Amino acid sequence: RKEVEQDPGPFNVPEGATVAFNCTYSNSASQSFFWYRQDCRKEPKLLMSVYSSGNEDGRFTAQLNRASQYISLLIRDSKLSDSATYLCAVNPGYSTLTFGKGTMLLVSP
Amino acid sequence: DVKVTQSSRYLVKRTGEKVFLECVQDMDHENMFWYRQDPGLGLRLIYFSYDVKMKEKGDIPEGYSVSREKKERFSLILESASTNQTSMYLCASSLGPGNTIYFGEGSWLTVV
Numbered sequence: 001r002k003e004v005e006q007d008p009g010p011f012n013v014p015e016g017a018t019v020a021f022n023c024t025y026s027n028s029a030s031q032s033f034f035w036y037r038q039d040c041r042k043e044p045k046l047l048m049s050v051y052s053s054g055n056e057d058g059r060f061t062a063q064l065n066r067a068s069q070y071i072s073l074l075i076r077d078s079k080l081s082d083s084a085t086y087l088c089a090v091n092p093g094y095s096t097l098t099f100g101k102g103t104m105l106l107v108s109p
Numbered sequence: 110d111v112k113v114t115q116s117s118r119y120l121v122k123r124t125g126e127k128v129f130l131e132c133v134q135d136m137d138h139e140n141m142f143w144y145r146q147d148p149g150l151g152l153r154l155i156y157f158s159y160d161v162k163m164k165e166k167g168d169i170p171e172g173y174s175v176s177r178e179k180k181e182r183f184s185l186i187l188e189s190a191s192t193n194q195t196s197m198y199l200c201a202s203s204l205g206p207g208n209t210i211y212f213g214e215g216s217w218l219t220v221v
Binding site for chain 1: 140142149150151152154157167197199203206207208209210211212213214215
């Protein structure tokens with residue numbers, strides 16, 4: 001099993017839709033979790049950290065399920081500008097984060 | 110805001126040339142990283158450093174070396190560039206283990 005896995009997509013959704021992505025991780029000792037957003041030919045940028053109790057930032061909600069070893073990202077009321085690739089990142093217990101390969105989201109008018 | 114600066118954004122080099130990619134961060138971060146990103150392969154860690162003059166191999170160190178003489182600066186060196194090193198190179202930094210990683214804008218290297 002790969003350390004961090006994501007469905008590559010693309011997820012094609014209309015504006016206003018709600019969309020959710022999952023990211024599974026293999027190391028049960030992982031301590032910190034993040035979602036990054038990456039636009040085409042740009043660097044990844046932190047979208048939000050994922051806390052054990054779940055957290056929300058506007059239209060974005062991140063959750064952690066330790067029992068099943070996955071994190072999720074929910075985007076409500078999708079905008080055209082949400083089109084991007086979403087990378088999850090997990091700290092497997094040593095000093096570096098391990099990134100998934102990303103899920104592509106395409107929001108259409 | 111954290112600022113990670115990669116001075117060379119677009120480079121074209123010939124096979125066999127020595128290539129230096131420079132990275133500077135302004136947030137006094139302990140950890141610095143070099144990744145490459147290729148379509149379908151995601152982000153792959155080349156080297157990282159958790160202190161001045163310290164370095165650790167990542168997942169794909171072959172063909173690369175690094176230098177960290179000052180805390181704010183982390184350089185990636187391709188001793189003899191090859192065409193399979195054509196890629197987007199991303200420098201990053203973080204405060205410490207497991208903390209948020211902040212990326213530079215990337216360096217697009219083409220080796221011909």
